[in-house]
Amino acid sequence: MKTQLHPTSRALPLIHALLLSLVFVLPSLVTCNPAAAAATKSQSFLPSQNKAKIWGIVPKLIDSSIPKHIIVMGGPASGKGTQCQKLADKYGLVHISSGDLLRQAVSSSEGGPTAPHISTIKQCMEAGKLIPDNLMTRLILDRLRSRDCQERGYILDGYPRTLAQAQSLQDAGISPDVFLLLNVRDEDAIKRVIGRRTDSKTGHVYHLEYNPPPNDTEIMKRLIIRSDDTVDSMKVRLKQFRANVASVENWYREIKREVDGSSSPSEVSRDIDATLKQMRKRKQRV
Ligand code: AMP
Numbered sequence: 001m002k003t004q005l006h007p008t009s010r011a012l013p014l015i016h017a018l019l020l021s022l023v024f025v026l027p028s029l030v031t032c033n034p035a036a037a038a039a040t041k042s043q044s045f046l047p048s049q050n051k052a053k054i055w056g057i058v059p060k061l062i063d064s065s066i067p068k069h070i071i072v073m074g075g076p077a078s079g080k081g082t083q084c085q086k087l088a089d090k091y092g093l094v095h096i097s098s099g100d101l102l103r104q105a106v107s108s109s110e111g112g113p114t115a116p117h118i119s120t121i122k123q124c125m126e127a128g129k130l131i132p133d134n135l136m137t138r139l140i141l142d143r144l145r146s147r148d149c150q151e152r153g154y155i156l157d158g159y160p161r162t163l164a165q166a167q168s169l170q171d172a173g174i175s176p177d178v179f180l181l182l183n184v185r186d187e188d189a190i191k192r193v194i195g196r197r198t199d200s201k202t203g204h205v206y207h208l209e210y211n212p213p214p215n216d217t218e219i220m221k222r223l224i225i226r227s228d229d230t231v232d233s234m235k236v237r238l239k240q241f242r243a244n245v246a247s248v249e250n251w252y253r254e255i256k257r258e259v260d261g262s263s264s265p266s267e268v269s270r271d272i273d274a275t276l277k278q279m280r281k282r283k284q285r286v
Contacts, residue, residue, distance in 0.1 A: 066091055066276035067177030068153025071160070073248060074182030076128075076237040077192040078261045079268060081205060083182065084157040086269050087276075094149045098158035100203070101139050102131060128233035130161060130240055137168040144174060161240075163247040178279055179252035180272065181245075182261035186238050193234050197223040211265065 070093070074080040081097055088095035102121050109118045117135055124131050140159045143149065156176070160166040169176075184192075195208035200222045206213040213219050228237070249256055257275045261268050 064280065066273070066280050068093060069174075069176045069178075070153075070155045070276070071176045071179045071252065072155060072157050072182060073161070073179065073245065074261055075184060075186070075189055075241040075245075076234060077189040077196065078182045078184040079192075079265060080157050080182050080261075082265055083261075083268055083272055084155045086265075087155055087272065090273075092152055094152050094154045096140065096143050096149070096154055096156050096159070098136060098140060098156075098161070101143065102136075105139070126227050126233065128228055128236035128240070133162060133164045133168070136161075137165060140165075141168075141172055141174075144172075160248055162244050163251060166248050166251045176252070177255065178276065179249070179256045180275070181249055181256060181258045182268070183258055184261040188262055189238065190231065190234055193229045194231070196226065196229055198226060200224045 066087075068091075070087070072080045072084050081099070084095050084097065087093060102125060106118060106122055106125070109115065114122075120135065121131055130136075136159065140156070144154060144156075160169055192207060192210070195210070197206045197208060197213065198204070199206070199213070199219060205211075206223070213223060228234075257279065259268060259271050259275055263271075
């Protein structure tokens with residue numbers, strides 16, 4: 001049986017959508033400052049969510065059960081890429097992986113003349129060394145200032161890695177809601193790196209032992225080993241991580257949360273979820 005709606009009821013979703021765009025979308029168009037955008041979102045969140053439930057137009061971006069501006073730090077092979085992607089998929093946040101941005105920059109320059117900054121990136125990555133702060137920061141800020149990050153929020157995966165990078169974020173007016181530190185022992189990280197394989201088409205990351213790829217010949221043919229996933233490079237990466245982590249975590253001490261990254265991906269994901277939800281609750285109570 002078809003329900004007859006009163007004409008006013010039919011017009012309401014349209015009016016609501018219009019109001020939502022005034023309250024929610026317009027402010028993010030006129031500001032390039034994520035901190036300001038975040039403030040706008042938190043002010044308008046509760047009424048929007050209630051209205052969205054009523055009208056059935058809930059986009060993921062209004063789900064504010066977790067904070068929307070997240071930094072994840074962890075050593076090499078701590079599982080941060082996997083966990084960040086899970087969070088991004090679940091909550092509609094933009095996943096910005098500093099390592100992926102660099103790999104994309106390198107692969108998109110292949111076949112043409114190599115710009116000096118691309119050679120620098122390639123050499124540093126292969127040796128397991130950090131890319132110079134100014135180069136890295138420029139790449140990240142460009143990405144953070146794009147409209148999707150302003151509107152949906154972001155997860156920064158692998159940046160900042162040094163105190164100077166953390167300071168640059170602050171100088172650019174970007175203040176995260178939470179800093180998550182993923183802890184994994186060095187010996188476990190080395191084991192993880194040795195079996196790591198990436199699908200060159202989808203970017204999906206497998207581990208030959210802990211998370212084996214499906215038995216599909218096409219996928220098997222596409223699997224590659226990252227050029228920096230060698231034991232030598234790993235030792236340098238772990239050393240750099242240990243040298244920098246204390247100063248970065250201290251910089252974010254007021255918003256820092258630690259998660260044990262050594263269990264299975266789904267267990268780690270559950271802990272991260274619980275941690276983030278707890279933080280959001282505390283923030284709402286304050
Ligand atoms: P990841 O994919 O996060 O393991 O990063 C791979 C490599 O990219 C690192 O070993 C560094 O050479 C480089 N890299 C990624 N993020 C940064 C960063 N924030 N600062 C400097 N170098 C970075």
